Amino acid sequence: MVQERLAQVFREIFSDDDLVVTDATTAADVPGWDSLAYINLIYAVENEFAVQIPDERLGSFANVGELRVCIEELSDVG
Amino acid sequence: MADPVGTGRHRLAELTAAAAAAEVPPAGLCRDLALAYEKAGDPAAAMRWALATTDAGGDLTCWTAAAGVLRRVSAGAAASVVSPGAAASPGAAASAGAAASAGVAVPARADVAAAAGGAVVPSPVAGHAARSARVALLGSYTTAQLAALLPLAAARAGVAVEVYECGYGQYRQEVLDPGSGLYRFRPDVVILAVHEGEAALPALAEDPERAVATEVGRWTSLWEIITARLGARVIQHTFVVPETEALGHLALRTPGSRSSMLAAVNAALGRAAAGGQVAFVDCERLAATVGKRSWFDPRYWHRAKQAVSLAHVPTLARHTAAVLGAQLGTSRKCLVLDLDNTLWGGVLGEEGLAGIALGDGPVGEAFSTFQEYIGRLRARGVILAVCSKNNEADAREAFERHPAMRLRLDDIAMFSASWEDKPTQIRRIASTLGIGLDSLVFVDDNPAEREVVRQLVPEVDVIALPRDPHGYVRAVADYPFFEPAALTTEDTARTEQYRARARAAELAASATSLEEFHRGLEMVATVVPLDELTLPRVVQLIGKTNQFNLTTRRRGEAEVAELAADPSTAVICVRLADRFADHGLVAVVIARRAAEPGGAVLDVDTWLMSCRVIGRTLEDEIAGLIVAEARRLGCSSVRGHYLPTAKNALVADLYPRLGFRPDPAAPADAGRAAPAGGPGVAPADGTGAGATRWVLPVASALNRPGLIRVVDARAGGAAVASASARTMEEVAG
Known part of the structure; x- marks a missing residue:
């Protein structure tokens, strides 16, 4: 559930309906994923899930899976 | 997937039906329609819905997607216009693209109306690009989002724009330096998108009138230069008085409080600009309207130096575009009113x-x-x-x-x-x-x-x-496109007097050259030791610095600590502070002594600087520090490498500019010889092509501008802590 909503946010941010997003996806896998897109993405994720990612975790996500786990912890929607 | 065209049509019909359910379709739906029409090959409808997104409220994500549609559709339309005149300038091409789209707007509308059961079509917008302009966005904070949204917002206001964005926080340098990208861009309009932190005002001033006058002069002098040297109009964002004030309510009756002074600066800037070539976006009022705690989000300030929270960047873009449109004469002129129940x-x-x-x-x-x-x-x-x-x-x-x-x-x-x-x-x-x-x-x-x-x-x-x-x-007040460019001529004449008076008083004290500006900053660079306190920041800089980074070699904490412990390695960590701000640890150099047949060489493995301090001559001072380290380690020369990446073109010419010569001993393809792992390991390490190698004998005289005082605070270094802080001249002399 979180995974699918997260994938939808990615598709919106990168304007790509066909974007496939898995836990293993990293910045290197998505064209256009730079620091600007990352901040826009975090902003959209925080809006979509109504969560606030703690400051210290912001720079810590190695891949989409870690971001997903963080969202699940924060929102109890796992 | 068997019939993508059919699927696309089905999707369009679904979206159109959904849009018909509301008088003003929600922004997400407008965005989806824009994307669907773009896919369906109908650029006019795509553009219309992209622009409709801006009227539907729309958050940053919607706007950004809509801006993407506009960008691609304009580029496509421009490419298909077979007119050498239109292709000559991107601005003209964009406006030609909008015009081309307008040409087919009417039949497209009819289609939509039919599909929607004749119910909903957003306000028309394609073809509104009555004007075009080259717009330079000069910001004191991260303005990338604003820059991305401006073309969309401006198109809604009837202006096709090409946007130039200055380097992070580089607005003053770019205005003062006639060789900067700003001058090459030749803007018609310069937007000064600055935040209150940029106002050089203390928390409490003893002589508030002087502090305010000096600060006003810092801005009016920039306006003068922009209008005189670039011939451009200025749009200035006003300062938002922060909602936090240590003095509490007392601040209002304390003229020297920062709150009072910021309000005074806004007011004085308004008087100084009245009747002239300078227009404002009153961010103070916008912020108060949406709520200052919402306008400024400290989380995103600390994360990404966003001085306007992302939720409100669309609003800022919309209002900036409205003021831009007013300056260029695209504002609406006439309000047509119903009577009964209106x-x-x-x-x-x-x-x-x-x-x-x-x-x-x-x-x-x-x-x-x-x-x-x-x-x-x-x-x-x-x-x-x-x-x-x-x-x-x-x-x-x-x-x-x-x-x-x-x-x-x-x-x-x-x-x-x-x-x-x-x-x-x-x-x-x-x-x-x-x-x-x-x-x-x-x-x-x-x-x-x-x-x-x-x-x-x-x-x-x-x-x-x-x-x-x-x-x-509120419904009418929120509509931004009645923005007037000026009041009547009598008002203009009266306010011109204010303006002249204000300028004469304030110009005197202000820097009008880059060098004066740098001197006025009273910059101090402090060389600090690499220890457990500085290591995390050093590793962070190594991990994320892209632009001013000669070799882009990423290293973890353990690796850096190990390197630093090696006596043949020199590590230089530099903090920079100026009159207005302490920028923290902003520069790192790692260099290694290498014994070679012609004598020992100091090989600069890593040299990077935070983008906060680019353009302040700090690199020249650091070159001096590197030479001093080379001497300390008994090296006869310094060797530097430049490994190009997608983002570090900024420093391609750094070494030759500092007086280094091409290394005669460099292999034919220096990049492949670079010890950075080679292609495939990490793209940022440089893939070889274009890599260069440079040398400088330690006996060479470096040309240092001397605009920064350098203090060595390393224990056991040439100067022991604060006992005798020595200047750059003494350290490297």
């Missing part, structure tokens, strides 16, 4: 003059207040027209005889009351007044009338009034 409550023809709600009671008061607001628009130059289905004599009588009527007949430039349909009346209003339909804004409480006007006179903007009259004033 200017008064009830239907005049049924309830009679005595029966309409106006003046008394909560409803009557709300209508009177709305009329007063309309009257103020009239007073500052908006043309008023009436467009009503009424008997003309009855309608006029209401204006002449109702005691609570705030608007008078002579406020109305064109009074159209008849039983004709409103699109016909509106066309006649425009032709009678001699203005274009795209100068009109229509206000009506009746959704059906609004819709028919949207459908049949798409050039007219339509403001949807809310159900209750108490919301009318």
